[in-house]
Amino acid sequence: MKKTALITGASAGLGVEFARQLAAQGLDLLLVARRKEKLEEVSKSISEEFGVDVRNVSADLSDPAAPRTLLTHVEAEGLAIDYLINNAGSAGPSLFEEEDWAPQARFLELMMTSVTQLCHHFVPPMRERGFGRVVNVSSFAGRLARPAGAHYGPSKAYLVALTEELALILRGSGVHASALCPGFTHTEFHETAGMMAMKNALPGFMWYDAATVVRDGLRAVERGKPIMVSGRLYRWLDPVAQSKLFRPFIKSMIPGR
Ligand SMILES: NC(=O)c1ccc[n+]([C@@H]2O[C@H](COP(=O)([O-])OP(=O)(O)OC[C@H]3O[C@@H](n4cnc5c(N)ncnc54)[C@H](OP(=O)(O)O)[C@@H]3O)[C@@H](O)[C@H]2O)c1
Known part of the structure; x- marks a missing residue:
């Protein structure tokens, strides 16, 4: 029987690549x-x-009502979800530079x-x-603390912990x-976050393309590998x-924001 994948963050970057590679299967x-x-553009092509x-379906996953609305949509369409790719994400606000709590709470909701x-x-x-296959898109930033915005990395570390436990239960x-x-992966991520100066300052060997990252992720989930660090350099x-x-040395190599 034909399988169906639900992919979040599928309007750009890694999400579009997940869509392409899963459609190719x-x-x-x-x-x-x-x-x-x-x-609409991505779907048509x-x-x-x-x-x-x-x-x-258009949904803002920083809205606490969105996941339930998505479930209702899936049930109304009579779909069974076989692949869940939790990929949507952003760099988010810095914990201290952004004074309002509301954007912080929405960021944590999304991530x-x-x-x-x-x-x-x-x-x-x-x-x-x-x-079933579940890929939770975390980050190398979830593997070590950096002097960055204070909760992007920690939110990604949570996804690693969540997924390891899910893998055990399942x-x-x-x-x-x-x-x-x-x-670091070439997508719209750094431009959206206003981080192009940092991107341009980093050497090319630290960057991977979306196709390689997604291939690594899909191969890992097929093999039942709970944590996949993508790219030879990061592995x-x-x-x-x-x-x-060695943590202090690695921290000095990986910039914050
Ligand atoms: N690029 C990197 O270097 C890198 C490295 C490690 C991990 N990651 C992770 O990879 C994942 C994909 O990022 P990317 O690099 O592909 O970035 P991207 O090109 O900026 O794509 C991000 C995607 O997430 C969606 N999104 C953002 N906020 C959303 C919200 N509130 N509700 C629903 N969708 C939302 C965006 O769509 P809309 O704007 O249309 O909502 C877009 O489709 C993220 O979780 C990111 O943290 C990226």
Whole structure:
């Protein structure tokens, strides 16, 4: 039977690449992001290129009501979600430079609560059917503390912890969960966050393309690998970053904001 993937943050960057690679495997897609026009463009081009059914729904995942609304939409459309790709994310506000609490709360909702709630809604039916794939897009920034905005990295570290535990609970059920931890990747992320000066200052070897990162993530979840650090450079740095001895050296290499 044909499988369906729900992909969040599918109007740009890694989300579009997830959509393309899963469509190339023959999956039907439900794409989610805020920008409806972008979603329509991506949906049209992927359905024309790969001949799969591509639907989309506009939702702001920093709104606490959004995950429940998505579930209602999926049920109304009669869809079964076999692949859940929790990819939407942004650099977010700095904890201290942004004085209002409301944008901070919305950021945490987007980065952690919405991901957890989407797992809550969509993983149990996968387990009942005996098949499912969940990719939670974390970051190398979740693997070590940096002098950055104070909660982007921690929110990504939460996704690693959540996914490792999910993978343990789901062992033997046919449902696999992987946290994908990319390093610096060419997408719209840094431009949207006003971080182009930092991007331009970093050497080319620290950057990967979206296709490589997504390929790593999909391969990891097929193999049931709970944590996938993407890119040879970051895979090499990761064990060093986890060692107390070398952490200060790695921290000095990876810039904050
Ligand atoms: N690029 C990197 O260097 C890098 C490294 C490590 C991890 N990551 C992670 O990779 C994931 C994808 O980022 P990307 O690099 O592909 O960035 P991107 O090109 O900026 O894409 C981000 C996507 O998330 C969506 N999004 C943002 N806020 C949203 C919200 N409130 N509700 C719903 N959708 C929202 C955006 O769509 P709309 O604007 O249309 O809503 C867009 O589709 C993120 O979780 C990011 O933290 C990126």
